[in-house]
Each structure stands twice: as C-alpha cells, then as structure tokens.
Amino acid sequence: MAQAPALPEGFELPLEPRIPRIGSVDAVALEERAATLAKRSIKRESKVQALELAVRMMDLTTLEGQDTPGKVAAICSKALRPDPVDLSIPPVAAVCVYPNLVATAKERLRGSGVKVASVATMFPSGQSPTQIKVAEARAVVELGADEVDMVIDRGAFLSGRYAKVYDEIVRVKEACGDAHLKVILETGELGTYDNVRRASLLAMAAGADFVKTSTGKISPAATLPVTLCMMEAVRDVYAETGRVVGIKPAGGIRAAKQSVQYLVVLHETLGRDWLTPDRFRFGASSLLNDVLMQIRKEKTGRYQSGDYFTID
Amino acid sequence: MAHVEKRQASVPAPLEWEYAPAPEARDIVQIRDRYGLFIGGEEVEPRSGEWFTSISPSSEEQLFEVAQAGKEDVGLAVSAARDAFVNGWSEIAPAERAKYLFRIARILQERSREFAVAESLDGGKPIRESRDVDLPLAAAHFFYYAGWADKLEYAFPQRDPKPVGVAAQIIPWNFPLLMLAWKIAPALACGNTVVLKPAETTPLTAMLFTDVCRQAELPPGVVNVVTGDGATGAHLVKSEGIDKLAFTGSTEVGKLIQRELAGTGVKLTLELGGKAANIVFDDAALDQAVEGIVNGIYFNQGHVCCAGSRLLVQESIYEPLIDKLKRRLSTLRVGDPLDKNTDVGAINSKAQLERIRELVASGEEEGAEIYQPPCRLPERGYWFVPTLFTNVAQSYRIAQEEIFGPVLSVLTFRTPEEAVEKANNTAYGLSAGIWTEKGSRILWMVERMRAGVVWANTFNRFDPSSPFGGYKESGFGREGGRHGLEPYLTFE
Numbered sequence: 023m024a025q026a027p028a029l030p031e032g033f034e035l036p037l038e039p040r041i042p043r044i045g046s047v048d049a050v051a052l053e054e055r056a057a058t059l060a061k062r063s064i065k066r067e068s069k070v071q072a073l074e075l076a077v078r079m080m081d082l083t084t085l086e087g088q089d090t091p092g093k094v095a096a097i098c099s100k101a102l103r104p105d106p107v108d109l110s111i112p113p114v115a116a117v118c119v120y121p122n123l124v125a126t127a128k129e130r131l132r133g134s135g136v137k138v139a140s141v142a143t144m145f146p147s148g149q150s151p152t153q154i155k156v157a158e159a160r161a162v163v164e165l166g167a168d169e170v171d172m173v174i175d176r177g178a179f180l181s182g183r184y185a186k187v188y189d190e191i192v193r194v195k196e197a198c199g200d201a202h203l204k205v206i207l208e209t210g211e212l213g214t215y216d217n218v219r220r221a222s223l224l225a226m227a228a229g230a231d232f233v234k235t236s237t238g239k240i241s242p243a244a245t246l247p248v249t250l251c252m253m254e255a256v257r258d259v260y261a262e263t264g265r266v267v268g269i270k271p272a273g274g275i276r277a278a279k280q281s282v283q284y285l286v287v288l289h290e291t292l293g294r295d296w297l298t299p300d301r302f303r304f305g306a307s308s309l310l311n312d313v314l315m316q317i318r319k320e321k322t323g324r325y326q327s328g329d330y331f332t333i334d
Numbered sequence: 335m336a337h338v339e340k341r342q343a344s345v346p347a348p349l350e351w352e353y354a355p356a357p358e359a360r361d362i363v364q365i366r367d368r369y370g371l372f373i374g375g376e377e378v379e380p381r382s383g384e385w386f387t388s389i390s391p392s393s394e395e396q397l398f399e400v401a402q403a404g405k406e407d408v409g410l411a412v413s414a415a416r417d418a419f420v421n422g423w424s425e426i427a428p429a430e431r432a433k434y435l436f437r438i439a440r441i442l443q444e445r446s447r448e449f450a451v452a453e454s455l456d457g458g459k460p461i462r463e464s465r466d467v468d469l470p471l472a473a474a475h476f477f478y479y480a481g482w483a484d485k486l487e488y489a490f491p492q493r494d495p496k497p498v499g500v501a502a503q504i505i506p507w508n509f510p511l512l513m514l515a516w517k518i519a520p521a522l523a524c525g526n527t528v529v530l531k532p533a534e535t536t537p538l539t540a541m542l543f544t545d546v547c548r549q550a551e552l553p554p555g556v557v558n559v560v561t562g563d564g565a566t567g568a569h570l571v572k573s574e575g576i577d578k579l580a581f582t583g584s585t586e587v588g589k590l591i592q593r594e595l596a597g598t599g600v601k602l603t604l605e606l607g608g609k610a611a612n613i614v615f616d617d618a619a620l621d622q623a624v625e626g627i628v629n630g631i632y633f634n635q636g637h638v639c640c641a642g643s644r645l646l647v648q649e650s651i652y653e654p655l656i657d658k659l660k661r662r663l664s665t666l667r668v669g670d671p672l673d674k675n676t677d678v679g680a681i682n683s684k685a686q687l688e689r690i691r692e693l694v695a696s697g698e699e700e701g702a703e704i705y706q707p708p709c710r711l712p713e714r715g716y717w718f719v720p721t722l723f724t725n726v727a728q729s730y731r732i733a734q735e736e737i738f739g740p741v742l743s744v745l746t747f748r749t750p751e752e753a754v755e756k757a758n759n760t761a762y763g764l765s766a767g768i769w770t771e772k773g774s775r776i777l778w779m780v781e782r783m784r785a786g787v788v789w790a791n792t793f794n795r796f797d798p799s800s801p802f803g804g805y806k807e808s809g810f811g812r813e814g815g816r817h818g819l820e821p822y823l824t825f826e
Binding site: 045046047048050051052054055061062063064065066067068069071072075254261285289290294295296297298 | 347348349350351352353354355356462466617618619620621622623625626654657665674675771791792
C-alpha cells in the first residue's frame with residue numbers, strides 16, 4: 023500500500039486540505055499549452071536577452087565513463103569564457119560532473135563564481151542502499167561540490183513506496199549541508215504527468231532546492247510539457263507556502279531555439295522572478311555553442327560556421 | 335597550461351523581459367480600393383449604386399469600400415444561383431462536384447497566410463488564431479464535405495437524397511471565413527448553389543474567396559456573394575426563389591427570420607446565441623482547467639456563440655481556482671492582432687464594444703465584483719480588457735444575456751445536481767464544458783445537459799466531422815458531420 027510521507031516538523035504538505043488531493047494533470051491540455059507557448063515569436067533584442075540569460079543559466083555538463091581530468095579542465099575553461107572572441111558573453115552557472123572529477127573542476131573554477139555541481143546517490147539509476155547514497159552525497163560536498171544533483175529511487179516511487187523516496191531525499195538534504203540540492207525525478211521513467219506532479223511535490227516537501235527533469239541517460243529526457251508540469255507544481259508550492267524552488271530541465275535541449283521556448287514557458291508560468299540562474303538552470307552539453315552561434319548571428323547579422331566556436 | 339581568466343558570474347538579478355514586436359507582414363494580402371458584388375461568376379457594380387467603407391477595428395483605418403447590395407442586386411444573385419443550379423450544377427456527376435471542393439480546400443491551404451492576415455486585419459482577431467484555427471478548420475471543412483459529395487446515398491440509405499436548390503446563407507462577423515466554409519462546403523457537396531451574405535463588418539475574406547472560386551474554375555453562379563448590412567440580409571430572406579436559408583447570428587434576428595419564413599416552405603436552420611456553462615469539479619486538473627476557461631471565454635475576444643461565458647465552480651475549490659485564473663489573466667497579451675504573440679485582439683466593431691460596456695456596467699450595478707488585470711490598451715481602435723466577474727447571481731443580466739465579449743461570470747455550486755440545474759437554467763443551449771477526472775461523472779452530466787455540444791476536459795474544440803448546433807433559443811439544425819448534410823437535401 024502507498025503510504026503518505028512522514029512530514030518533518032514545521033512543514034506542511036504544499037497544498038492545503040481544501041484541495042482534497044495532490045491534484046491531477048490533464049495530459050492533452052498540458053501538451054497543448056506547452057505547444058502554444060512554444061509558438062511565441064521572440065525576436066531581436068528580446069531574443070538576445072533570452073540567449074544571454076540561457077548562457078548564465080547553463081549547467082555545462084559532462085557525465086561520461088570516459089571523462090578525464092583533461093576533459094573536465096577543458097569544459098571548465100569553456101564555462102568561464104564561453105566565447106573567446108566575444109568577451110561580453112558571461113560565464114555559465116555551473117559545471118556538472120561525476121564525483122571523481124569534482125576536485126579537478128573545483129580547482130579550475132575556484133574564485134570564479136561558476137559553481138561545481140556533482141551528481142550523486144548512485145547516479146543514474148539510484149538502485150543502491152540508502153546509506154551508500156547518503157555517503158556519496160556527503161563525499162561530493164567534502165570534495166568541494168557547491169551543488170548536488172541526486173536521483174530519486176524510481177523503483178520505490180513506482181511501487182508506491184513514497185515514504186522511502188521522501189526519507190532518502192530528507193537524508194541526502196541533511197548530508198548536503200549548505201550545498202544546494204537538485205532532485206532528479208527522471209521523468210522519462212515516471213510514465214505519467216500525474217506521477218511527475220506527485221514526485222515534484224514530494225521532492226519539494228522533502229527539502230529540494232531544485233527539481234530536475236532527467237539524468238540525460240534515458241529518453242525522453244526533458245520536454246517542454248513535462249517541464250511545464252513541474253513549473254506548475256513549483257508555482258502551487260510557492261502560492262501556498264511562499265517557498266521558492268528552482269527548476270532544471272536537463273537532457274535533449276540542444277538548440278538555442280528550444281532554450282528560448284523553455285524561457286517563454288518559465289516567464290509565462292512563474293513570472294519574471296524566476297528568470298534568474300538562482301531559480302532556473304539548463305542541464306546541457308551541446309546547447310552552449312548553438313546559443314553562442316545565435317547570439318553572434320543576432321549581433322552581426324551573419325551565421326558563422328561551427329569552426330568558429332570552440333569545442334571543449 | 336594556458337591561463338584562463340577567472341571572471342565572476344554576473345549577479346543573478348531576474349531579467350526584465352519584454353517580447354519585441356513580432357508583426358506578421360501584411361503585404362502578403364493585396365487589398366483593393368473597392369469590392370463589388372460577386373454574381374454569376376463576375377464581379378459587378380451594385381445596381382443600388384451604394385457603397386460603404388470597411389475599417390480595421392484595431393486601428394480604425396479605412397481598408398476598402400464594398401458594395402451595399404439592394405433588393406435588385408439580391409434578386410440578380412438569386413437568379414444567377416437558380417440558373418447555375420438548373421443548368422448544370424445539380425446534374426454533374428457528384429464526383430465532379432467533389433473535385434471542385436477538393437480544389438477549393440487546397441487553394442485555401444496554399445493561400446492560408448494571405449487569408450489569415452486579411453481576417454485579422456478586417457476583423458481584429460489575433461493572427462495566432464486566424465493562422466492556427468480559422469484557416470486550418472476552413473480548409474478541413476471543404477476537404478471533409480468534398481468526401482461526402484459522391485457518397486450521399488450512403489449517408490442516407492434508402493432515402494434518395496436530392497439537392498434542395500438555391501441556398502441563401504447569412505453569416506456572422508466572428509469567424510468570417512470559417513462560417514463561410516461551414517455554410518458553402520456542405521451546400522455545394524449536396525449539389526446546391528448558394529447566395530452568401532457576409533457580415534457587414536467583415537466582408538474581406540468572402541471577397542477574397544470569390545477569387546478562390548475563380549481559381550478553382552467553379553462554374554459561374556454556383557457561389558454568389560452579396561455584401562451589405564442587415565437590409566441586404568432582409569432582402570435575401572424575403573427574396574422569391576430561395577429554397578433554403580441558413581443563418582448564423584443573434585437570436586433576435588433569428589426570430590425575425592423564422593417569423594418571415596413561416597409557411598413559405600423554405601427550409602430553415604438557425605445557429606444563434608449561447609450562454610454556455612463551463613463546469614469545474616473539485617477533482618479537475620486545475621491548471622489545465624484554467625487554460626480551458628481562458629480558451630473558453632477569451633478566445634476570439636469572446637466573440638464566440640459557444641463561448642464558456644458562465645463559469646460554474648465547485649465551492650470547495652473556488653478560491654484556488656479564482657486565484658489561478660486571475661494570475662493567468664495577467665499574462666494575456668492584448669494588442670495588435672497582427673503581432674504573432676497577441677492572445678486577445680480588438681473588439682470587432684464600435685457597436686459591439688458599446689454593448690459589452692453596457693452589460694459590464696449592468697454587472698457592476700447589480701452587485702457583481704469585477705476584476706480586470708492591469709493592461710495597456712492601444713489608443714486607437716476598439717478594445718476591451720479581459721474581464722472577470724465574481725459574486726454573480728443567476729438572476730444578473732451578465733449571467734443571463736449573451737455578452738459576446740471577453741467577459742466571464744463566475745458562479746458556484748455544491749453538488750453535481752446543482753451544477754446541472756444551474757447550467758440548464760438559461761434560454762440558450764448551444765454548448766457546455768465539464769472538467770473532472772471522473773469518467774462516470776462526465777457521462778452522468780452529459781445525459782442531463784441541455785446543450786448541443788458538451789466538451790469534457792477541453793473547450794472550443796472543433797472538427798468538421800462533429801455536428802454542431804443548439805437547443806432552445808440557440809437555434810435548430812446541425813452543421814458539421816453527416817448531420818450537416820441533411821439541411822441541404824430533400825428526401826423522397
């Protein structure tokens with residue numbers, strides 16, 4: 023049987039009892055709304071603003087078995103100075119790596135303001151004993167991670183053991199200390215928007231600073247409707263409790279145009295207060311260069327070949 | 335190792351983001367100075383000698399002059415339609431009729447951007463809607479009825495369907511081209527010829543459509559278009575020689591027409607006003623219900639006969655739903671219809687704007703609480719801020735009369751029985767919406783709703799294969815689907 027999560031003291035379920043349950047999501051209407059917003063036409067200066075914001079919101083990511091200190095050093099350089107030709111381009115928000123590469127990234131980024139994010143809790147499946155996951159989260163923080171991207175236990179979630187999912191998030195949050203906790207729902211494995219909403223509310227109730235769509239290892243990863251669904255959950259929590267939670271779509275966002283669409287959905291769902299890297303991030307590896315290419319096109323009126331943008 | 339300069343990430347202040355204007359180019363449509371009448375395949379000057387000016391409601395700019403058809407002109411159009419009916423159109427192979435309709439559908443698709451811009455210029459609706467709703471649906475309607483043209487005996491087996499003859503068709507200004515398609519496509523598919531009178535304020539796409547008829551090489555006289563005001567419509571209703579009249583418009587005018595045609599033997603269908611209830615139960619998906627409510631009443635500035643103008647909310651979710659709705663209203667972008675990011679365009683005419691203002695004033699006087707989001711309206715043109723009324727009683731005018739504008743009246747209910755009672759407590763019965771996660775409740779409600787269309791967990795969704803029409807003062811007869819063929823046929 024499904025169990026309601028045990029709530030930490032002083033924290034109420036995000037929705038008041040007058041709403042009889044967690045609420046539901048209508049898939050057809052949700053997807054239609056996302057599709058409508060994706061048709062917004064963002065031109066000229068508003069496009070440049072959006073693209074520059076997208077750079078500032080980016081968690082530049084490399085999560086491969088073949089990652090080495092050399093590779094991570096390279097993406098750190100890219101993070102700090104995305105376009106060596108155009109120094110007006112700001113650094114990205116963070117670099118996201120596996121635990122073993124946190125120290126390298128930390129060393130490279132020290133003093134820059136660019137954060138080091140590390141995945142943890144047996145990323146990407148999370149199918150390991152809780153104490154190991156908690157220990158891993160503690161370890162990456164000790165190694166210097168500013169932000170921890172944990173995965174929820176989808177096996178527990180899908181079998182109705184919500185309390186286990188909840189308790190794990192609470193314990194990882196404790197282990198994180200001052201580090202920011204992003205909770206990856208892996209929406210591609212949850213099957214329904216109702217589940218995405220439920221998991222979002224659960225993660226937020228358990229103390230998540232951010233809710234994140236995906237590991238990037240499962241398809242589908244981030245989609246516009248699923249991100250909208252999470253934004254609506256975030257909005258409900260904010261409306262009911264005043265608590266601010268960020269959102270991070272990750273995986274599958276490769277084109278600058280997509281990033282602008284996400285920002286439109288964010289803007290029209292949560293408003294301008296969320297148009298900051300404190301509250302919204304893009305998890306991406308190949309998005310950055312397309313954004314840079316579009317910014318240069320807007321500034322010069324011409325497209326340049328990919329060879330003029332550094333690959334790191 | 336190269337030294338990488340370490341710069342501070344910029345301070346994350348939220349971005350003040352305003353979308354830059356994104357206007358659709360209007361030079362794709364060539365608007366002439368003057369449009370005559372389309373009679374017998376030719377554009378002719380009106381015998382009446384009268385013309386009037388059509389303006390753009392979003393700028394009050396004078397767009398073009400158009401003929402005011404008099405009695406003689408209407409008579410000529412009806413004769414041309416009769417000639418075309420007798421001399422060929424009713425005789426040609428049904429599959430040939432279908433070819434013309436398919437051709438028209440394809441031309442509409444090819445010229446859709448041009449028609450969308452024309453529709454938004456002349457009528458004030460956002461380009462987003464004319465582009466994504468009006469045009470695709472208009473083309474779909476022609477495609478759909480093209481398919482029926484040679485299958486009528488399968489639609490009505492053993493009944494030997496035959497065309498009626500000359501169909502007179504009077505259409506409103508809210509969906510000018512789409513209503514034209516709803517009328518002309520089934521009429522032609524069944525082998526009739528038509529005389530169409532577009533609305534006084536929105537004749538442009540009908541005039542462009544005459545060009546499509548020529549492009550499709552439709553035989554002369556099969557489609558005739560007479561423009562003008564209500565007087566022209568009256569001439570058409572009274573003219574000898576029409577076999578069928580189809581009217582979409584106000585209940586007031588519909589009643590006059592019915593009185594006029596009583597006893598004449600002219601077949602009549604009326605699609606009139608509405609005051610639809612949009613019913614939200616406490617288990618509905620709230621954020622999506624909010625989208626449906628917004629789409630139900632602010633779509634096309636509320637100029638929709640089936641608009642969800644009465645919101646019935648279950649009391650237990652009243653507060654969160656209204657909070658969400660108010661927040662959503664503040665994100666509606668009101669302004670230039672040709673801007674691709676506009677959600678709500680201009681009110682179609684000065685007269686309609688005055689009617690909306692009058693009814694909104696009555697709502698305030700009767701004691702309803704008004705909410706309007708902060709909104710900067712353009713200086714020229716006809717505009718009305720999306721409006722929400724709470725604390726509305728069933729007896730208020732804003733809960734009874736059709737406003738035909740972006741104005742929503744909110745009422746509450748406690749049980750499904752009460753919802754049905756309140757929803758049906760109106761002179762109209764065109765449409766309704768039900769929002770609940772419970773399938774059995776949807777079916778229970780649908781059985782009891784006195785409305786021609788009931789949408790479940792959506793609103794204002796149309797498809798040519800789905801019949802549309804009303805109960806009670808919302809009219810009679812169905813348009814769309816197989817049912818939409820029947821008014822254009824006679825049976826042995």
